[in-house]
Amino acid sequence: MAFCVSPAFAHAAGERRDGPMIEVYKSETCGCCTQWIAHLQENGFKVKARNVPNTAAYRARFGIPAALGSCHTAAVSGYALEGHVPAAEIRRLLAEKPRAVGLAVPGMPLGSPGMEMPGRVADAYDVLLLRTDGRQEVYRRYGTQ
Template sequence: MSSPRFLPLLAAGLIALPALAGAAKPTVEVYKTASCGCCKGWVKHLEANGFTVKAHDVPDPGDYREKFGIPQELGSCHSARVGGYALEGHVPAAEIKRLLASKPKATGLAVPAMPLGSPGMEGPRSDPYDVLLVKKDGKTAVFKRYE
């Protein structure tokens, strides 16, 4: 690509350098128990979708949920942080990317409980579930509905 014949295309933005095309996503810091298999599945889902993940095994992920400002009733089996936002539960990578791109004034996203079919909870069936936007006041709004 350093050939002079590619320079006009590069200057016109028609060819992206690999470093620019694969801009790094922020690291997702995950707080989970050591024995939780579905948490490991969610981490693999994030990595497969281009995120760098730093997983921490902790005795009680609920401590981090509270620290990050997610109401206990929205709890799941793991808590995480990325780009200044909290993530609770099995939030799909696509919604994390949308959150980071749109930058709403919010605490973060939550998928309460552990719905079948959500990332890390794949199986023979999928249940409908909502990804909730958790606002600064603790109220929620549906960010994305999965059927």
């Protein structure tokens, strides 16, 4: 299956010979963004963090609806990543290469990568696949059986 590479990602995707680079746009002071980056690195991804004053501008640039916003936006291999997307789903996205804008975990659900809080019950949350035609579908559910 083919996938769509937006011209907006030409610079941000940062594809390298030794694997894809995830470029993260975040606030300089956000601790959970830093924890999500650590999750990505622990799972073998290379990460380039960019502190920006307005992550909403990147969300719009990459085609993520504002209603799905979180605290950081990222780009990898022509796809957008919004929020605390687990590394396993990023790997799946890159392997399957669906025709999509990317993945989103709206809000900041407890228990998602970077939002773990010992002693607190994790929220159930969905990882959404954002299709290029504007449709959204559940890519994977977490915390529900």
